[in-house]
Amino acid sequence: MSAQDQDPLTYQRSGVDTAAAGEALARLTRHVKQTLSFRDDAPVGRPLRGVGYYANVIDMGGGMGLALSMDGVGTKLIVAELLGKYDTVGIDCIAMNVNDLICVGADPVAMLDYVALGRVDADVLDQLGRGLLEGCRRCRITIPGGELAQVGEMLRGEGATRGLDIVGTAVGVVPLDRVLFGQQVTPGDVVVGISSSGLHSNGFTLARKVLAPSRADYERHEPAFERTIGEELLEPTALYVELARDLLSSGLAVHAICHITGDGFVNLSRVEAPVGFELDALPEPQPVFQVIEERGGIPKAEMYSVFNMGVGLCVVLPEKDASAAMEAASRHAFDAWIIGRVTAEEGVVRLPAFDLESRGGSELRIRS
Amino acid sequence: MSAQDQDPLTYQRSGVDTAAAGEALARLTRHVKQTLSFRDDAPVGRPLRGVGYYANVIDMGGGMGLALSMDGVGTKLIVAELLGKYDTVGIDCIAMNVNDLICVGADPVAMLDYVALGRVDADVLDQLGRGLLEGCRRCRITIPGGELAQVGEMLRGEGATRGLDIVGTAVGVVPLDRVLFGQQVTPGDVVVGISSSGLHSNGFTLARKVLAPSRADYERHEPAFERTIGEELLEPTALYVELARDLLSSGLAVHAICHITGDGFVNLSRVEAPVGFELDALPEPQPVFQVIEERGGIPKAEMYSVFNMGVGLCVVLPEKDASAAMEAASRHAFDAWIIGRVTAEEGVVRLPAFDLESRGGSELRIRS
Numbered sequence: 128m129s130a131q132d133q134d135p136l137t138y139q140r141s142g143v144d145t146a147a148a149g150e151a152l153a154r155l156t157r158h159v160k161q162t163l164s165f166r167d168d169a170p171v172g173r174p175l176r177g178v179g180y181y182a183n184v185i186d187m188g189g190g191m192g193l194a195l196s197m198d199g200v201g202t203k204l205i206v207a208e209l210l211g212k213y214d215t216v217g218i219d220c221i222a223m224n225v226n227d228l229i230c231v232g233a234d235p236v237a238m239l240d241y242v243a244l245g246r247v248d249a250d251v252l253d254q255l256g257r258g259l260l261e262g263c264r265r266c267r268i269t270i271p272g273g274e275l276a277q278v279g280e281m282l283r284g285e286g287a288t289r290g291l292d293i294v295g296t297a298v299g300v301v302p303l304d305r306v307l308f309g310q311q312v313t314p315g316d317v318v319v320g321i322s323s324s325g326l327h328s329n330g331f332t333l334a335r336k337v338l339a340p341s342r343a344d345y346e347r348h349e350p351a352f353e354r355t356i357g358e359e360l361l362e363p364t365a366l367y368v369e370l371a372r373d374l375l376s377s378g379l380a381v382h383a384i385c386h387i388t389g390d391g392f393v394n395l396s397r398v399e400a401p402v403g404f405e406l407d408a409l410p411e412p413q414p415v416f417q418v419i420e421e422r423g424g425i426p427k428a429e430m431y432s433v434f435n436m437g438v439g440l441c442v443v444l445p446e447k448d449a450s451a452a453m454e455a456a457s458r459h460a461f462d463a464w465i466i467g468r469v470t471a472e473e474g475v476v477r478l479p480a481f482d483l484e485s486r487g488g489s490e491l492r493i494r495s
Numbered sequence: 496m497s498a499q500d501q502d503p504l505t506y507q508r509s510g511v512d513t514a515a516a517g518e519a520l521a522r523l524t525r526h527v528k529q530t531l532s533f534r535d536d537a538p539v540g541r542p543l544r545g546v547g548y549y550a551n552v553i554d555m556g557g558g559m560g561l562a563l564s565m566d567g568v569g570t571k572l573i574v575a576e577l578l579g580k581y582d583t584v585g586i587d588c589i590a591m592n593v594n595d596l597i598c599v600g601a602d603p604v605a606m607l608d609y610v611a612l613g614r615v616d617a618d619v620l621d622q623l624g625r626g627l628l629e630g631c632r633r634c635r636i637t638i639p640g641g642e643l644a645q646v647g648e649m650l651r652g653e654g655a656t657r658g659l660d661i662v663g664t665a666v667g668v669v670p671l672d673r674v675l676f677g678q679q680v681t682p683g684d685v686v687v688g689i690s691s692s693g694l695h696s697n698g699f700t701l702a703r704k705v706l707a708p709s710r711a712d713y714e715r716h717e718p719a720f721e722r723t724i725g726e727e728l729l730e731p732t733a734l735y736v737e738l739a740r741d742l743l744s745s746g747l748a749v750h751a752i753c754h755i756t757g758d759g760f761v762n763l764s765r766v767e768a769p770v771g772f773e774l775d776a777l778p779e780p781q782p783v784f785q786v787i788e789e790r791g792g793i794p795k796a797e798m799y800s801v802f803n804m805g806v807g808l809c810v811v812l813p814e815k816d817a818s819a820a821m822e823a824a825s826r827h828a829f830d831a832w833i834i835g836r837v838t839a840e841e842g843v844v845r846l847p848a849f850d851l852e853s854r855g856g857s858e859l860r861i862r863s
Contacts, residue, residue: 151617152643155610158624162631162638171668172604174639183639185605187668189557197607197642197664205648236540237553239565241609241662242523247861249519256526263530270530271542271551274565274662275520276862280573281660283651292649294609294642296565296664300539300555493615494644 148493175306180397181230181386182299184306192301194233198223199294201494202331206360208286209345213251215363216293217258218265219328222364224297225266226386226440229371232307233299237269245279245289255293258363266368268297305375309383309398309443316382316469317446318395318404319453322462323439325415327364329389330434332495334360334415337423351414359415367440370459374442379451383443387435389494393485395441396476403475406467412437427481438466516861544676548765549598549754550667552674560669562601566591567662569862570699574728576654577713581619583731584661585626586633587696590732592665593634594754594808597739600675601667605637613647613657623661626731634736636665673743677751677766677811684750684837685814686763686772687821690830691807693783695732697757697862698802702728702783705791719782727783735808738827742810747819751811755803757862761853763809764844771843774835780805795849811837 156178166172166185173186182196200219207216217240225235240259244251252275263270282290326334338356339345345357352359367386374381383398395404409431416437420430430436442452449465456463470477474487524546534540534553541554550564568587575584585608593603608627612619620643631638650658694702706724707713713725720727735754742749751766763772777799784805788798798804810820817833824831838845842855 147617148615148645151615151620154617155620155624155643158621158628159608159638159641161628162636165631165635165637166604169604169635172637174605174637176639178640185637185639185666187555187559191555193561193666195605195607195640195666197609197640199609199611199642199644201644202646202648236534236537237542237563239563239664240527241565241567241664243567243660247516247519249515249522252519252523253526256523260526260529263533267533267537268530269533269540269542269553270527271544271553272546272563272565273527274567274862275523276567276569277516278570278660278862280570281651281658283649283658290649290651292611292646292660294662296607298553298561298563298666494642495646 152493176308180308181227182233184231184301186303190303192303192306194228194231194299194301195296196224196227197294197296198227199292199494200328202335203328203360204291204293206331206335206345206357208284208291209342210357210361211286212361213254214257215361217255218262218363220293220295221259221262221266222366223328224295225268225366225368228297228299229368230307230384230386231301232305232375233301234372235266235268235297235299235368237271238295238297240270240273241276241294242273243276243278243282243292245282245284247277248287251288262366265366307381307383310400312382312398312400312402312443312469314402314469314471315446316443317449317465318406318467318469319442319444319449320410320438320464320466321367321370321440321442321456323435323437324365325362325413326360327435327439333433334419337419349418351418365439370456370461373455373459374452377451377455379444379448381442381444385441385443387439387441389433391432391434391436392478393432393476396474396485396487401473403470403472403477404467405470405477405479407479408464409466409478410437410464428483431478431481431483432485443469520861543674548676549595550601552599552669554671558671560671560674562596562599562667562669563664564592564595565662565664566595567660567862568696570703571696571728572659572661574699574703574713574725576652576659577710578725578729579654580729581622582625583729585623586630586731588661588663589627589630589634590734591696592663593636593734593736596665596667597736598675598752598754599669600673600743601669602740603634603636603665603667603736605639606663606665608638608641609644609662610641611644611646611650611660613650613652615645616655619656630734633734675749675751678768680750680766680768680770680811680837682770682837682839683814684811685817685833686774686835686837687810687812687817688778688806688832688834689735689738689808689810689824691803691805692733693730693781694728695803695807701791701801702787705787717786719786733807738824738829741823741827742820745819745823747812747816749810749812753809753811755807755809757801759800759802759804760846761800761844764842764853764855766811769841771838771840771845772835773838773845773847775847776832777834777846778805778832796851799846799849799851800853806834
């Protein structure tokens with residue numbers, strides 16, 4: 128269970144108690160955890176970990192691991208529906224999954240897609256297919272199968288499809304002796320931040336509420352974005368797969384790769400080593416984050432624990448390897464910065480400039 | 496894309512043109528098919544086939560194949576919501592996926608689950624978890640990860656969760672030299688039918704319309720079922736994994752395993768060999784099918800191309816091996832019958848007793 132995308136403001140206003148939601152999710156995972164031992168006596172299939180890291184890895188025998196992740200696009204799809212523009216959410220679906228896979232050191236090889244529609248619409252499916260194809264091309268994976276469901280009674284939506292959901296499951300390979308769960312992260316390591324393309328596919332409940340309280344707002348030109356609000360919100364999620372392939376085959380001592388999703392920088396605390404993080408050199412975030420912060424009157428600490436704030440991926444490695452990692456990022460057309468350091472304070476993520484100090488991120492996450 | 500669950504009567508009445516739906520799906524798959532070559536130059540990840548068979552297999556190197564399937568539970572979930580009974584749909588989700596995996600000769604090892612809810616409800620999640628755990632236990636697979644999404648704006652539903660969707664992706668292993676796509680099926684082979692547990696998880700749009708036109712009908716005791724209509728509809732899908740493991744390791748010449756899903760017996764035409772099927776010894780279907788047929792006034796040919804009609808899995812093998820296959824089924828507490836034979840008429844599935852003759856089943860399927 129992964130990729131929290133909670134909006135604390137919205138949750139409070141809507142009366143949803145996040146603690147209660149976490150307790151409810153624990154009721155599900157309590158059962159699911161019991162399955163983890165069901166392959167202990169089998170030659171293949173034993174999961175290396177429980178749920179909670181970006182992706183899990185199962186032992187396929189012969190020293191090979193199979194990495195698995197499953198994620199959807201969430202309420203970014205509502206923006207696509209309102210704009211009638213569906214040709215990029217396929218990229219988002221791929222990105223949210225493969226960007227999780229690379230965090231365990233895996234080479235993504237394939238993704239299966241589930242598309243649920245209220246009504247089958249040829250043009251929408253054509254657009255969805257174009258995004259999926261483009262995403263696969265950019266990270267050299269295939270879509271060997273999937274499922275299309277027409278379930279109008281189960282979906283709500285106002286676009287041509289009268290409701291839409293898109294979910295992917297990605298698989299990748301990783302030698303068992305090269306699996307990354309952040310177990311080698313060491314105090315003194317540096318955190319290299321890699322630029323995001325904007326919001327990616329998290330934080331949309333809050334972003335939509337602030338930027339587009341009414342439907343007409345999506346079509347409104349926003350000077351700060353130099354395009355409409357809808358276009359800005361739909362900017363596809365960056366794909367870090369080719370960069371990760373470079374980094375992982377470079378000989379650099381990559382200790383962790385952290386996908387910055389719905390928890391913002393609190394995601395860093397998922398690493399297994401008993402360490403913390405102090406981020407004191409974060410870059411200026413893109414205008415979309417600045418506008419959300421100003422218009423919503425949202426505290427910086429909130430912003431940095433909900434959004435990626437311009438940094439979609441963090442690479443943790445010894446200082447001596449930082450410049451090579453930043454050069455690799457540059458080769459893949461990403462900006463990169465040393466944004467902070469690993470500390471000895473277990474479980475603590477501290478952003479001193481923004482009064483953010485998180486102790487022990489939740490293991491269980493709910494997307495919204 | 497897989498697992499058609501169309502209801503031609505409903506489709507006609509609702510004005511949905513199935514030919515148009517097929518054309519729309521082709522618009523998606525036209526793009527997706529182009530991804531199949533994206534791993535041709537990579538050491539691992541090449542899919543052995545396009546979309547359309549029960550599951551696909553990708554080449555993992557070293558002679559090993561990874562089988563992949565993705566499927567949801569569809570509108571059977573609406574029955575669970577209306578009854579407030581969620582402890583078996585997890586079994587359905589697992590079954591719909593692993594029963595597809597065994598069709599390519601794979602040994603299922605894991606499934607990831609996506610659960611979308613309108614509202615997080617602890618009791619519902621507890622019940623869902625119990626079903627998933629029970630399904631995993633029965634077929635010895637793990638759930639190493641998954642995703643929970645609270646997306647009330649995207650879902651419609653009346654139960655405690657105000658909307659629910661459950662989707663699984665299962666993975667399994669199969670040596671490349673033992674992958675089954677039905678390529679060895681030979682005229683003269685026999686078709687051994689394995690008993691279903693009832694409707695399984697297909698045909699629910701039609702079944703619900705006929706058996707429960709109003710919500711109160713779900714709670715009504717139905718003498719033919721010796722329980723309520725809702726209880727009958729929620730009977731969990733049979734799991735054929737342990738039987739398949741037995742058959743595939745038995746030395747029997749298993750030429751094809753066919754999961755009977757939303758196309759009924761038309762599913763048999765998916766086998767790759769240039770053959771047909773004549774089924775002339777089908778068993779008496781369970782009362783649920785008889786009641787749907789009578790109350791709905793549905794032609795037999797329709798019934799046998801929408802529902803499993805008491806036969807949830809078909810095993811195709813030489814006549815000499817049929818009795819051993821039936822004995823294996825019996826050891827796993829299934830009934831089994833020789834229901835017909837393989838013919839030389841390519842693509843034709845014929846049920847002479849019921850005036851059903853299908854020529855060339857659709858490769859593209861939409862679940863409903």
